[in-house]
Amino acid sequence: MRKGIILAGGSGTRLFPMTAGVNKQMQSVYDKPMIYYPLSTLIRSSIHDILIISSPDQLPLFKNMLGSGRELGLNLQYAVQPKPEGLPQAFLIGEEFIKNRSCTLVLGDNLFYGEDFYKDLLYISKLNENCVFGYRVSNPEDYGVVDFVPPSDPYDLDVVVRSIEEKPSKPKSNFAVPGLYFYDNTVIERTKALKPSKRGELEITDLNNSYIKDKKLKVKLIRESAAWFDTGTPDAMFESAMFVKSIQSRTGQSIGCIHEDVYRSKMITQRQFEELVDSLPNSEYTQYLKSKYEL
Helix, strand or coil, rough: EEEEEEECCCCCCCHHCCCCCCCCCEEEEEEEEEEEEHHHHHHHCCCCEEEECCCCCCCHHHHHHHHCCCCCHHHEEEEEEECCCCCCHHHHHCCCHHHCCCEEEEEEEEEEEHHHHHHHHHHHHHCCEEEEEEECCCCCCHHHEEEECCCCHHHHHEEEEEEEEEECCCCCCCCCCEEEEECCCHHHHHHHHCCCCCCCCCCCCCHHHHHHHHCCCEEEEECCEEEEEECCCCCHHHHHHHHHHHHHHHHHCCCCCCHHHHHHHHCCCCHHHHHHHHHCCCCCCHHHHHHHHCC
């Protein structure tokens, strides 16, 4: 069974002074902590075993907030990132956690939304494929950009990646690579073979290129009905919060509601769900669950 990792480290310098005392993934995006959204992404991928990686001073905050995950039907574990040394570092830190399983990495400040997207997550999660995602943007030069052989069906999974370039001056496509990566178990050995870049970090683009070299990386284009936010700047946090508020107000459906997600994903029973909701403090979040499920 596939395992999941949430990388929730980093200094959050772009969000200073908001992050002067609290990790950015502990900040709120509208009505929930930021960490709820990537956790929801893994839950919607039917992933039960999840490792949360953060800095030594911030990790206890996540433990206090989320605990063991047992009441959610999850197995939450925690690991320290002594200092940020690149995204692939997560696989070295999580080597004993991953063991011989395939793995999904999601960045702690990435928010995804879309019912069709959630269906795609489930499908990909069940496969032993190495897969990144492509999201159409108007400013690809600000992102890692994926180039691929144009498929007959733009939403087919069998889209082979030709290259991924980090913030290219002349992008080969308009598709950015979000912070969500599906890999097989060779990811650990591939990461160990990486050399630090000029900025002294292991680069996720180099890891992806090792799969591309072996023709073992595919890209799933995210449907236009879905949304992706990298909430790493104040403007992006505000925009994502307004998006969440708008969708929830219009549809009555909560985004990033992990207590609902585990129930919908059949990780807990009806009775366990009822007991879980009863144990929550009285809030709009709790009232949403009680009202929707007539508890």
